[in-house]
Amino acid sequence: MAIRIGNGVTVMNQQVLLAGVGVTPFVPLGQGDARALAVCAVRMAMADASIDFELIDHIVLACAQGGAGNGEQLLAPLGFSGIPLINLSDGCASGHAAFHLARQSLLSGESACALVVGCDAMPVEIGSHAFFGLREPSPDSPCQAVGGGLLQQRIASRQQPLELYAAQTRQLLQDFGLSAECLQQVLNAAxxxxxxxxxxxxxGLPGSGWQQPYLATPACGAAALMMCTPAFARRYGIQADIACLASLRGADFDDDLDPPSVFDALGRSTTHRLVRQIYDQAGLGPEDVDVVELHDQSVGDYLINSAALGFCRDEQLVSFAQDGFGRSPGGAVICPSGGLLGRGHAPGATAIAQLVELSLQLSGRAGARQVTHARTALQHSMALGRAVSLTLLQRTSS
Incomplete structure (x- = not known):
């Protein structure tokens, strides 16, 4: 039996389980050592799964600031045993891309056990463009706001992330009846x-010099996931009862940016389209989701993405903001970890840290932030709207 994963591609119907997780504390820029963070997260995930390093078939390491051979350098203290290692660097999309690739290796039968690692440790003086994985603009390049007559100009707005997020905030205040107090209330709740x-x-810690009031704080941190097939779990006696039901990544259609919209430049249309696809694939809906970790790079992202994912309507955004980080009208708890706004944002690690949080929630190990009776979880990540990713997880035990 096979399942469709998009564009007519099929793979064997093989379940993927999350066997072990690890996440380091996120710390301010300039206070993290990338190698120490990555190794710590991996050792935590291996201990959680009770898996030795030599049993891993495949490693994918995500680091927004990584270069060639970065993974080999970061994981060198764990030793080299011939395990294939892939390095990924794709800005804020890096973490989920690594997870998605490792999952595909398990689905295809190439691997039985895969390790996914996300890590970033940036210097305190890093600029906003470099943080988002962008090149610094030349002094004579014009600042492209959302708008203009050419599609290329609208896409170019993503090369100016701070201006794009400032435009998002202005649009929220102008068009949705939100106040600055509402936005601050969401940030405080996170x-x-x-x-x-x-x-x-x-x-609550101060951000970088380019930090805007409603943006997540840049951070250093690492997270790791051990993933395996059910046969591998049975063979080694691993108690793994969190399954990945679906993992998708999407991007723009031409029509998404015509007419121009700052919300669609930041991924609203793609998120809305992709979530319908993943719900259809899993036979679920937003009413079936108990806990969510979404990409709240900004307060605006938290609000707009909550609506795009189906957890509230646009006309409910004022009351939704006033409720802070409570449950959605349908009952889902959104960002119990505090999200990017609360934890901070280390681009290579963030999506994997979201999946770690959701795994802890589904296995009842989230401590004081535990969502009761959580069985189904949704993870959402973005990279300035140019790439949107979704993952559905579900606890298989009753």
Whole structure:
């Protein structure tokens, strides 16, 4: 039996399980050592799964600031045993891309056990463009806001992330009846939730010199996942009862940016389209989701993405913001970890840290932030709207 994964491609119907997880504390820029963070997260995930390093068939390492051979350098303290290692560097899309690739290796039968690692440790003086994985613009390049007559100009707006997020905030205040107090209330609620998350040590700390009031704080951190097939889990006696039901990545259609919209430049249309696809693939809907970790790079992202994912309507955004980080109207708990706004954002590690959080929630190990009776979880990540990713997880045991 086979399942469709898009564009007519099929793979054997093989379940993928999350066997072990690890996440380091996220710390301010300039205070993290990439090798120490990555090795710590991997050792935590191996201990959680009770798996030796030599049993891993495949490693994918995500690092937004990584270069050639970065993974081999970061994981050198664990030793070299001929395990294939792939390095990925794709800005804020890096973490989910690594997860998706490792999952595909398991689905295809290429691997029985895969390790996914996300890590970033950036210097305190890093600029906003470099943080997002972009090249610094030349002094004579014009700042492209969302708008203009050419598709290329609208896409170019993503090369100016701070201006794009500032435009997002202005649009929220102008078109949705939100106030600055509402936006601050969401940010405060995120930071309060983050106080319950031992990996989120950035709550309330000042950001970088280019930090805007409603953006997530840049951070250093690492996260790791051990993934395996059911046969591997049975063979080694691993108690793995979190399954990945689906993992998707999507991008723009031409029509998404015509007419121009700052929300669609930041991924609203793609998120809305992709979530319908993943729900259809899994036979679920937003009403079936108990807990969500979405990409809240900004307060605006939290609000707009909550609506795009089906957890509220656009006309409910004011009351949704006033409720802070409570449950959606359908009952899902959104960002119990505090999200990027509460934990901080280390681009290569963030998506994997989201999956770690959801695994902890589904296995009942999230401590004071535990969502009761959580069985189905949705993870959402973005890279300035140019790439949107979704993952559905579900606890297989009753």
């Amino acid at each position: 930071r309060q939730r983050a106080l319950l998350d031992p990996s989120a040590l950035l709550a």
